[in-house]
Amino acid sequence: MEQINHQWLPHLSKEIVEDARGPEFDAYLVALEGWRRGLTLRWHTKDSEAFREIKTWFVDRPGKLFSLRSEEKTHYFFRTRGDKVTNEAVAIGADKEKTKEYLAKAGIPIPEGRRFVAEIEDDEIISYAAEIGYPLVVKPTDGSFGRGVVTNIEDEVTFAEQLRHVRHVLNYKDVIVERHVAGKDYRLYVVGDKVVAAIERIPANVVGNGKQTIQELIEAKNEERQKNPRLISCPIKLDQEMKNHLAIQGYGLDTIPEDGEMVFLTNKSNISIGGDPVDQLDSLPEEVKQLAVQALQAVPQLPHGAVDILYDDKQPVEEGAVVLELNPTAQIGSLVFPMKGIARDVPAAIIDYYFPETKGMNGQKSRFYFDFSDVLEPLVTKTASVTTVSAAPLGEVYGKKYTVTGDVQGIDYHRGLRKQAFERKLSGFVKNLENGNIEVIVMGTDPESVNDFKQAIFEDPGRSDVVDVFEESWEDPVKVGFEVKADLKMQVDQLKKMKLELETVQKELRRAERRYRAYSRSISWQLTLPFRKIADIVKWVGRLFEK
Numbered sequence: 001m002e003q004i005n006h007q008w009l010p011h012l013s014k015e016i017v018e019d020a021r022g023p024e025f026d027a028y029l030v031a032l033e034g035w036r037r038g039l040t041l042r043w044h045t046k047d048s049e050a051f052r053e054i055k056t057w058f059v060d061r062p063g064k065l066f067s068l069r070s071e072e073k074t075h076y077f078f079r080t081r082g083d084k085v086t087n088e089a090v091a092i093g094a095d096k097e098k099t100k101e102y103l104a105k106a107g108i109p110i111p112e113g114r115r116f117v118a119e120i121e122d123d124e125i126i127s128y129a130a131e132i133g134y135p136l137v138v139k140p141t142d143g144s145f146g147r148g149v150v151t152n153i154e155d156e157v158t159f160a161e162q163l164r165h166v167r168h169v170l171n172y173k174d175v176i177v178e179r180h181v182a183g184k185d186y187r188l189y190v191v192g193d194k195v196v197a198a199i200e201r202i203p204a205n206v207v208g209n210g211k212q213t214i215q216e217l218i219e220a221k222n223e224e225r226q227k228n229p230r231l232i233s234c235p236i237k238l239d240q241e242m243k244n245h246l247a248i249q250g251y252g253l254d255t256i257p258e259d260g261e262m263v264f265l266t267n268k269s270n271i272s273i274g275g276d277p278v279d280q281l282d283s284l285p286e287e288v289k290q291l292a293v294q295a296l297q298a299v300p301q302l303p304h305g306a307v308d309i310l311y312d313d314k315q316p317v318e319e320g321a322v323v324l325e326l327n328p329t330a331q332i333g334s335l336v337f338p339m340k341g342i343a344r345d346v347p348a349a350i351i352d353y354y355f356p357e358t359k360g361m362n363g364q365k366s367r368f369y370f371d372f373s374d375v376l377e378p379l380v381t382k383t384a385s386v387t388t389v390s391a392a393p394l395g396e397v398y399g400k401k402y403t404v405t406g407d408v409q410g411i412d413y414h415r416g417l418r419k420q421a422f423e424r425k426l427s428g429f430v431k432n433l434e435n436g437n438i439e440v441i442v443m444g445t446d447p448e449s450v451n452d453f454k455q456a457i458f459e460d461p462g463r464s465d466v467v468d469v470f471e472e473s474w475e476d477p478v479k480v481g482f483e484v485k486a487d488l489k490m491q492v493d494q495l496k497k498m499k500l501e502l503e504t505v506q507k508e509l510r511r512a513e514r515r516y517r518a519y520s521r522s523i524s525w526q527l528t529l530p531f532r533k534i535a536d537i538v539k540w541v542g543r544l545f546e547k
Contacts, residue, residue, distance in 0.1 A: 042066060192303060193297075402457060430486075
């Protein structure tokens with residue numbers, strides 16, 4: 001199978017971002033960058049502080065709303081969008097037709113087309129399609145993730161069929177019809193007057209090796225996508241639409257493509273349905289990048305966001321590039337974690353824009369991160385509306401790994417080590433090794449405290465019997481705080497035990513219900529029914545006399 005690039009930003013390793021999957025991923029990337037620069041990071045619920053006035057959506061689950069504060073100012077963020085992007089700009093970006101009006105007014109090239117509201121009949125739309133000519137695209141006005149988008153429709157019969165499907169089967173009544181434009185699909189991210197990242201979005205595909213079927217190649221590619229922190233939540237999901245697309249090309253799931261043959265599973269390039277993000281920042285012409293900057297500037301008070309462009313590199317930029325959409329609240333995960341190419345530090349560019357005074361702070365920012373799940377717990381349990389993350393250690397960082405031999409795997413001894421780490425303001429963890437030893441990691445900004453921790457390992461003879469300690473440098477990142485891994489293992493084991501007990505009780509309950517139903521249908525139950533009713537009446541009369 002084709003090799004996929006996994007060389008990402010060193011301060012955003014897979015381990016660091018694994019707690020922030022799905023909708024919270026982009027917010028975590030930006031928040032972590034600000035926190036590592038010494039800004040005060042707070043996570044919020046939707047009704048907290050300035051968020052009452054900021055346009056948001058799908059924020060009942062915490063993890064998308066946060067604020068960053070310096071000594072002079074505070075900025076509020078919804079996912080990747082900061083408060084310098086106004087609600088009005090967001091509303092324009094969400095309305096595809098309104099976006100096109102602003103772009104056209106600024107002289108930005110856009111595909112020819114128009115919007116049709118729900119009240120307009122299909123026949124009128126079909127007539128318009130004939131006027132502007134084929135090939136065409138039909139898509140929902142308020143759609144996302146490629147849902148309901150049909151491209152490269154080449155004739156009236158097909159257009160009528162697809163229009164009916166989009167409007168009356170998928171129920172997207174309000175649609176846009178526009179001329180299909182040939183070219184590759186790019187997403188560029190703009191901050192201020194600069195494009196800081198750009199990817200080509202290639203429709204979901206597999207590359208043959210002459211041995212495996214398309215089905216097997218899809219499974220293998222999904223295994224590769226699991227290794228990517230962004231793509232792990234975007235596997236290729238084989239559906240009927242993809243099967244139909246394969247059939248049109250003469251393929252089936254059992255087809256074995258030739259070595260090196262690329263087979264497209266769809267003509268939609270959305271990353272969320274299996275598309276490949278490939279970094280192209282350095283290869284795109286400067287004219288295309290400038291077009292993206294001008295497109296974003298066409299909307300008032302939209303200083304940063306994503307611009308989607310179709311570009312045919314076989315033509316001059318002025319003829320081969322058109323702007324499709326603007327996204328003020330764009331996902332940035334595929335720009336930071338491309339499948340191929342160079343990872344781009346979009347979070348750093350966003351924080352540079354809001355807090356330019358922090359540029360270059362904390363050069364060793366890859367060494368610390370925070371426990372995202374623990375931070376959000378008060379918001380998830382609704383015991384708080386705001387939670388503040390402990391400050392990030394700033395300055396040069398020192399780390400040590402101590403491997404301890406002896407009788408040292410007791411949980412009370414580990415908790416004592418945690419207390420020693422807290423007293424020295426060190427972060428790290430202690431974990432048991434299979435050979436009976438333990439591994440203790442400590443990291444902090446005071447080298448004396450880090451080195452002195454070796455003595456702390458010997459200071460609890462009542463709960464341990466330390467034979468020897470081996471030390472070496474530690475360069476990998478750690479979470480702020482000190483984690484006792486055995487505590488976590490005990491909690492997981494207890495959870496598994498409780499789950500097994502619950503399953504046993506549920507099985508017994510189901511057996512009892514089956515026995516009850518069988519007994520209630522038996523002859524003896526039916527015959528004794530009158531006597532049971534008489535007994536109930538006698539009990540009821542007896543309770544009356546007792547009163």
